[in-house]
Amino acid sequence: MPPRDALVGQAPGADGHAGFALEREILADNLGTVTTREAVAPQAHLEMLTETDLQGSERAFPNFSVDMETGTGKTYVYISTALRLAELYGLRKFVILVHSIAIRAGVVKTFEQTEEHFRLKYPGVPYRWGVLGENSALNDFTEPSGTVQLLVASVQALDKPEKNTLYVSAERPQLWGDSLSGMQQIAKARPVVLIDEPQNMATQLRRQAIATLNPLVALRYSATHKEPFNRVHRLGPKQAAEAGLVKRVSVKGIVAGEDGKPYLRLNRLRSVRKRLMAEAVIDKAGGKRAQVVLQNGTDLFEESGSLPQYRGLVVDGIERKPDRVIFANGLVVQVGTEIGVDAVAVWRDQIRHTIRTHLARQAQIDSMNRGVKVLSLFFVERVADYVGDEAVLPLMFDELFREEWARAGSPTDAMPDPAELRVAYFPSTKTGILKDTSGRASDADLEARAYQEIIANKELILDRANPRAFIFSHSALKEGWDNPNVFQVGFLRHTRSELERRQQIGRGLRLPVDQSGHRVMDPAINRLTLIVDESFTEFRDGLNAEYVASGGPSGETGPEVNNADNEVIVRRRPAQFDSPEFAELWNRIRYKAHYRVTVDPDALRIAVAASEHLADLEFIERRANVVQSADLIYNDEGKVITADSVVAESRGERIVVAGQRLPDVVQLIEDQLQYGKFPLQLTRPTITAIVREILNHPDRELTRHVLDDPDRWARIAANAIRIETIEQMVSGISYEPIDDTDWWDAEVVFPEIESKSPPQPMPGNPDPKNGVTPATDGGVNLFDHVDYDSHVERAFAAQLESNRDHVKLFTKLPRRFRVRTPVGEYSPDWAVVYTENGSDRLYLVRETKDTRNLDNLDWDEAMRIRFAKHHFEAAPAGRIDFNYTTDQHGLLLDGALEDGES
Secondary structure, X not given: OOOOOOOOOOOOOOOOOOOOOOOHHHHHHHHHHHHHHOOOOOOOOOOEEEEEOOOOOEEEEEEEEEEEOOOOOHXXXXXXXXXXXXXXXXXXXXXXXXXXXXXXHHHHHHHXXXXXXXXXXXXXXXXXXXXXXXXXXXXXXXXXXXXXXXXEEEHHHOOOOOOOHHHOOOOOOOOOOOOOOHHHHHHHOOOEEEEEOHHHHOOHHHHHHHHHOOOOEEEEEEOOOOOOOOEEEEEOHHHHHHOOOOOEEEEEEOOOOEOOOOOEEEEEEEEEOOEEEEEEEEEEOOOEEEEEEEOOOOEHHHHOOOOHHXXXXXXXXXXXXXXXXXXXXXXXXXOOOEEOEOHHHHHHHHHHHHHHHHHHHHHHHHHOOOOXXXXXXXXXXXXXXXXXXXXXXHHHHHHHHHHHHHHOOOOHHHOOOHHHHEEEEOOEOOOOOEOOOOOOHHHHHHXXXXXXXXXHOHHHHHXXXXXXXXXXXXXXXXXXXXXXOEEEEEEEOOOOOOOHHHHHHHOOOOOOEOOOOOEOOOOOOOEEEEEEOOOXXXXXXXXXXXXXXXXXXXXXXXXXXXXXHHOEEEEEOHHHHOOHHHHHHHHHHOOOEEEEEOOOHHHHHHHHHOOHHHHHHHHOOOOEEXXXXXXXXXXXXXXXXXXXXXXXXEEEEEOOOOOOOOOOHHHHHHHHHHHOOOOOOOOHHHHHHHHHHHHOOOOOOOOOHHHHOHHHHHXXXXXXHHHHHHHHHHHHEEEEEOOHHHOOOHHHHOOOEEEEOOOOOEOOEOOOOOEEEEOOOOOOEOEOEEEEOOHHHHHHHHHHHHOOOOEEEEEEOOOOOOEOOOOOOEOOOEEEEEEEOOOEEEEEEEEEOOOOOHHHOOHHHHHHHHHHHHHHHOOOOOOOEEEEEOOOOOOOOOOOOOOOOO
């Protein structure tokens, strides 16, 4: 809560948050409410971070963790969160803590790009931002001000108090007589600390550095938490992909062929009880490659299962700087290198397929007039592979580009100079000497110069007038670097850290932008292709292992990745697309429309009070303690290994609520309605009348339950209100077409060429639910393939294709064709031109399900179908017959089955 003694004329928190009090019990209750609502494990215990800071003070403060998949806009979210906290609670001081040059540059870029947006979104919240160590950022942050202050700080500037001037007291007192050091001034303000990628701040020193800021509260944002304190929200890779927030991912694996020598890949050295060991990958008897641990005396002939090519390869020594393994026969292998394969040949294949995919993707986007420039990114093992006397990559790229340009059938006289298409961003010294780096703190100055161009000025490379489209980089792998228009990543390096595959994906997951800077949400083009130096199976299994190791929930995997070798090219048929049948069909369905809804408040009040969805209100019990019991089971080392699954729980003492202000139930319900899955705006008098009707219902005794658990009571009531309101909207909705200049464009909805990666038959799943199947030659499908989402759709398409006497043209409507409804956008399945009596034409839109009973579908799915019927009744250019059906019921032209009949 804000302090009561705020200075006159200043906003609460203007001089810091020292007077703000956070009640742990209330926070714990709120945590339980939020975690019950969100896609995380319900949690009612508030975990505090208790730490001695770098100046010897004891600190304890709450932390809340937000899981957000790479590419979904973490920076935007936490800046918006800060401004929302300022708007609601008067908080004014925020520190954004980062761990790398790349992330700091990305945060600065986001502030620059979103300034106008946030000024409009939060018009009553003036704010400023600055970077610690630059200009007057620290003074601006610590001075009393009603303006919200956001200070971007690198953790490296905080974790060395003996060296950093931030910890030095001023020689002269400031104007107000304040002689505190810069760090003490920040700590005095008790800022809200927003931690970007906190898994990189889990060491004891950095935990102490965070505590030295004396946070009021710390909010943690990452895709890979190591310490998920009080997790309140989770947007994982699978959810992000399904919601269309990131690109889909395909993988093309290049499996190296043998060159006649024994295969060995040396990944890294590590020290185990003061003994050096090496992690390597070798061939094993049986035809698989596996990881082995090498130490002095290890015989690879024995480790491989007596494969003859390893005879005589015995480890004779392991050395640091350079990190390498020496074998008794004189062979020396350095960390990060691979023998037994032709690495240059692998690079050629990777570059070739990257260029091939790049050209195809750009051609597809150009055919759709989307104005998106395609970028490809290569990660190289060493700077010397691209620059210097030993460099092989530039000439290799130029040669392969010319070959792939010709292979694509492009005119030779229009081919650009390959050398003008590629650009390299490598860390460099002040004198311009390029360097290999590994992301250590000592590399920060070198990397800053590369990041300045690829992050701070990334709009330049997005301009179609700029020929550069193929980026070669060395150190940009870790968090912070990305460009939304990266569609291909070629991985020309062999090292495998515990999160490297996830990092590869993260560099290209963001949705692309067009030449106007607007996000492009079209799933037809939003595909990221990774060209890696391992098999698809190795990559998939390795990615899933990394996901679990990085804190993904047990039993879940990372984002679904498609095998690019399974890619199917779907082409639009020119004869059908240019036909008068399609022209008339499209003319009738291409409109967009706004909807208006009317709801009768009195009818709604009565309907909600009688709703079956209020039944759970009668079973609410007063909140109580939880009693847990289990036996302690020990292993041989004395560690307790009792499993959570054997812990018994029972209800304990009920919590007595005394002296507490009665809850504002109307406000609680309003919050639930506004921030639920389907936001709903009802007036406060309407909600008040509904609540009064519920509480006074003659056949139900629900009043006492409001005090037993107000939050749960409000959730149940809000759910009933939402359902009954939307049910009323079905009969009270009307659609009105908007101006035809904004209607759907056929070239955009039905691309000339589109790539698909359908799931392949596998043991246990010989006939996957969804897929792509060739259309009948010379048939009436708009495309040469059928892209189906269920076996019902596949069968329905076959029926349409076989009914040539009546069906003159049909198409599966892509998901990018959408109808707006109060419960989300809806994409129907089929559009059909049907001829009756040889001349009369019907223009049909059909939804196909495995049932004709809408009650058997998810509620929101059934509601979208009901709303869509009203949308198509408003067609301005001629009648459209809309219905839902199954493969058993066919096109339903005779109206024999009414809505809801099974």
